Amino acid sequence: MTISIDATHLADVTDFLQGCEKVVGSPNVLTNAADKSAFLTDQRQRFTGAAIAVVKPGNTAEVAAIVKLCNQFKVPLVPQGGNTGLVLGSVPDSRGNAIVLSLARLNQVRAIDPINHTITVEAGCILQNVQEAAFAADRLLPLSLAAEGSCTIGGNLATNAGGTAVLRYGNTRELCLGLEVVTAQGDIMHGLRGLRKDNTGYDLRDLFIGAEGTLGIITAAVMKIFPLPKAQLTALVALQTPDQALQLLTLAQGRCGAALTGFELMSDLCLQLVAKHMPQLTFPFSAHYPYYVLMEISDSESEAHASNLLEAVLAMALEEDICQDAVLATSSAQSKTLWQLRESISSAQAKEGKNIKHDVSIPISRIAEFISVTDGLLQQQFPGCRNVTFGHLGDGNLHYNVSPAIGASVEAFLDQQTAINLVVHDSVHAFGGSISAEHGIGSLKREELLRYKSAVEMQLMRTIKQALDPLNLMNPGKVI
Template sequence: MDAFLNACRETIGADYVLTQDADVLGFVVDWRQRFQGKALAVLKPGSTEEVAALVRLCMQFNVAIVPQGGNTGLVLGSVPDSSGKAVVLSLKRLNRIRHVDPVNNTMTVEAGCILADVQAAAAQAQRLYPLSLASEGSCTVGGNLSTNAGGTAVLRYGNARELCLGLEVVTAGAETWDGLRGLRKDNTGYDLRDLFIGAEGTLGIITATVLKLFPQPKAQLTALAALQTPDAALQMLSLAQAHCGASLTAFELMSDFSLQLVGTHFPQMQLPFASRHPQYVLLELSDSESEQHASAMLESLVAEALDKDLIQDAVVATSLAQSRALWNLREHISMAQAAEGKNIKHDISIPISDIGHFISATDLLLQQGFPGCRMVTFGHLGDGNLHYNVSPPAHMPDTEFIEQQEAVNLVVHDSVHRFGGSISAEHGLGALKREELLRYKSPVEMTLMRSIKVALDPQQLMNPGKLL
């Protein structure tokens, strides 16, 4: 492979072809630090033209490509396998914000832009880019689109797919498709944009995108409510939608055990209630009229929910600091889980009306099969996406419990399938869930997906071993 690596150095510069173990390490270890792959090299192109040139070399030398953004994925989709035959193609140097159009409410950015930087650039133009994730300080826009990321504001604004109007893509044939059109209506054939979004880099490499922007809200208000059951939370959701309509931006469900973990590992973050409750809902309003209007809506909602016994207690943030403190409880759940030890994660979606039934039925099945396991259940109730995670019994070593991962996954994913849900809501499939897809997708779906893969990537060089 010396000839290949030398050609790469001539194409993008020797400084951007990494082959030393110390330089490569951060690109081949997954976000959760559970898997370490190997790479022939890490390539760091600085432009779309350089990406295309590198893909052309990979075709010539038959070298597989693992596209990578911020490497914050949770399903082994952005790291190479252990063979050492693939290159990691890092998009981090493609980090320019090319154009902001506040009249068209769009922004054209390169795939390596950090999500938080895109949010800040939108704010500078008095606009909002609403995609919000816990990893927004590290994840990139290209990775968001490749996994069709969701986050906390899907209820109002949709996921990454709904926030994208156009793409620039380097195909598996080393051609560049310029689909950077800021159009909301374009009915001229197959929607190629939607084909590449959510494909996890298996069909081509997203290098730039046109994103939707929105007017900044006049007010954002946050409240935390305590409830008895997920079914009560669903009733609260219906009430909130009736009161607040499109102003309801986020509606997050969190179990008591989830927040117990936060309090244990981050003692400075405590619930603002005198007693504990089985479930909690964190909701946010984004109002285009005024803070007074938003406050009146929220106060009316909370009052009616208390009168109807849907909630037992509630606190409404009266300052930005209080709002941030409430969101910190939600955003630190994953970090608290990591501090507690290894657990078995599930990123699932269920029809919203069935979430309560799913949780009670699946909790029971898991207790029957794995007595004493502890459920860390939280997620985006407003769009049906649960992070339904299973922690070991209190006195069982986590390494011992993780050995039962396949059996736990089978219980959870079979239950998801029975309820008409999906085994991946926003994290993707990667290598972690690739084989499980065969159990839940119909033969027709699998044949169509494979046909698309073969048609667009005949050499099978794009992120092999992922998704399919």
């Protein structure tokens, strides 16, 4: 096996791997191509990188020891959780001079404090498992996203993941009280404090959250948990325009306050694709409408109180001609069915064929105008392209995806990806938005970031990177 590693002889690579085996055990150092393959390809199967090895430490001390070895031998490392990222942030590049540091074995729930409303978990814990551990303690971990059965808490923190409950509970950053981090030098920052107030200097926790493993490796976290709601009710609402969706959002927030936990926008094309590729899911309306909103309220009093609250909002929306129709789930099974429609959009779009994805955020008040303007720009330059628009309207996050025109060449369409991205992202920037709301930058959007971040912001980011990772060993080539 020939390994390409910058300025490092094969003997040094052998010494490095032997050092890794002493730390984590030889079964946890994968060098065989077949064993490494699952760790080298991104979730959407768009890119496959190369690595010296996949190293799987079993605890924080082992992570720190491996990082020190990487410093000694000048070997870059790519931290990886569930490898569910969408921006090529958790796979190595093609040079083959790095290791993948898999945190999958750091999967323990260390503590649950129901009085302090916190759960302390290791970075490799699957999100769904943490949700279930909180539920077993009669508590709620509100972080919820489509990949929750395979994504990890460490990855969620590294990308500051959003999901469907950001409207009420905030992004992962807002749900985290403390971190344990292995620095780029292999030191351990012990910051697992479950404190809601701690004004003792720079907020180092927030520095590592959202950094995509480029500054240090998150190994454990203290996460907020909440009392379980007495009731959760869901409604699917049919509308004519995104502007009506914003009116409905304002109405619902005014009547429901913090009880409004989910507010998802979907275009009709989204649900048409779901109906086409997932015919087992029932479409609840007798007619189609241009847009839909899936809204959910979580009530701390009773199901009857929640039902009265949601019914009052829907009645007022119908009376004021904000919406055209609505379906209120009357059971958890019906609620699950409505959520399945929303959660199946990405899978349905994948079954439809290759497409160009955008994860953007826009000031909530300008979303309707953004959709109208950007739809028009795309149709002018790429006639017939189909906009698969959906996302978390309540927090301003749109998955503004573009599919080729019916019958068009997919290859020719994908050849236009750079031009399509330019139209969409220039429009996002013009509306005061961000080209990445919750997926991160990775290597996929690294060059585009230079177009939209100011020179001052980029220089500050580079200064932080240089200060914390002067050897550029932590997930190199990602973000900046």
